[in-house]
Amino acid sequence: MEIIRTEKLEKIYQDNGVPVKALDDVDLTINTGDYVVIAGPSGSGKTTLLNLIGALDKPTSGKIFFESEDISKKTKKELSEIRLNKLGFIFQAYNLIPVLTAIENIEFSMMLLGVPEKERTERALAIMDELEIKELADKRPNEMSGGQQQRVAVARAIVNNPTIVLADEPTANLDSKTGSNLLDLMEQMNKEKNITFVFSSHDKQVIERAKRLIILKDGRIE
């Protein structure tokens, strides 16, 4: 089933008044259960594409359909609701909220959805158990390693059962072994729970595991 489809997607940035084409004529479809890696050299437009399909940015021209609905002209508030209800994000720098513990970070997105406190805790503990990070529940980000933080970030991204998880260079700050373990985990989630993952990365081990590889060069799909 189709989750995301882009049509003639174009994104032009202004760099000191000079227009720079970050994406050019990108047509792409992502289906349920996909495990897609968007790869390409730096400046190829990977993150721009991820931001557009992640409802974080609007295209200069072209269309983005999320579950068959055109989101390219939606308001800030509508995009925010889509991100909250349908998307999970994993960032390169983990980006956990530093003053919250691991379990509170996971509960945070559920809190935004209005999930009752008791259910939040139960679900957070269940996902932590699944990702084998239950012992980190009361630790704050500065008390955890990079790998541990990224596992908590994965838990935060998938706890609301999103339609799709977008991961921007998730292994970039991790050593290869920790990165590999994290990828194992996400692959497992993809297989067992049919969670759709879209990665942007130029990490070899991420690219090697891709079920589907999209290579970008100068803003165009090769």
Next chain:
Amino acid sequence: MKLLLKLAWRNIWRNKRRSILTLTAITFATLSAVAMRGVQIGTYNVNIKNAVEMFSGYIQIQRDGYQKNPSLNKAFRITDEIRNALNTTPRIKSYTTRIHAQGLISFKDNSQGAAIFGIDPQTEKEVTHLLDRIDEGSFFNSAGSKEIVIGAKLLGNLNAEIGDTVVILSQGFDGALGNQKFIISGTAKFGSPEFDAMGVFMGIESANDLLSMYGNIHALVINLNSLDEIETVRNNLNEKISDRKLAVLSWGEVMPDLKQSIEFDNISGVFFLLILIVIVAFGILNTVLMSVTERFNEFGVTLSIGMPQLKLVYLVLMEIIFITIIGIVLGDIIGGIINYYIVQNPIELGSELGWIYEEYGFLPQIQSTMERSIFINTSITVFVISVLSSIYPLVKVYRLEPLKGIRYT
């Protein structure tokens, strides 16, 4: 909600030094305002009370228009209705009657203008401290005494001494001129240059005789327990006294100059405090702006995971409210302690400054008050100004795009 509150609370203590600085600024603004307003209002109250109990009384009943345009003929008689009203109105401690007139006082070849006050020393001492202002000699004891007390300066101007006999000349109620001899029994310092140079106090019966008042008086002076009771008592008296030619006046109407000078001083005090609070508000603006700007990246992430923009604004607002409330509570407590200490230990003004205060009828004393309104008004003002000063940072948060936040370094 609980998690959001927890997040706001913990965010405050992320940068302890900055939060403590902000807290200190808010606490300082609150305690300064509470202490300064306390001293200002406390000192006003004690001086108003002093002035009121010195001469004017809390309330006076006069013929309507007498206060603005005093005339011997604007007199009235105490009817049974008035007496009944005075005796049945709660909170009235005591009252006394007075006659006022202008005249001439002469000793040998010297004559001076005189402000004549006929008083009943027995009831007057239950209402005011006028009799305590005696400087030399003594006050007469009875309303019919042929002794008078005059201003200390007037005695000098007449080149007279205590015990000398003077002649007082005045036009009476019936228009005829009357004159009588009186013995100076003492001098008084009233703390008013005009009173000291012109004041002549005699028994009310003697004044009645001299001025042919036929039992009419010019003022009924009423004593209460506190300034707060004035409006209630005044309303009660207005309801009970049917004679519309009489006016029930508060101390502020009897002494408009004192009231105006206090009001002017009060406005300048409030203005000064507002300047102080606005300066502190800029400090708050600065720290909140810094705190918000350095978390743009984090805000970008929370927006990315779907936090509604308004909820993020609400989170930052909660942080500001938390810190403001803590600052206000601390400021109120410390300011309250300062006020309480001054209430218990008023600062006595010594030497020249104290003497100047006394000369003008003010107590040479800095007093404070624990009036609840000071704490409430200050807290509300500081709270509102703190929140207002945070509007700009909050607008920046509201306008933050998730991507700009994530990329912010």
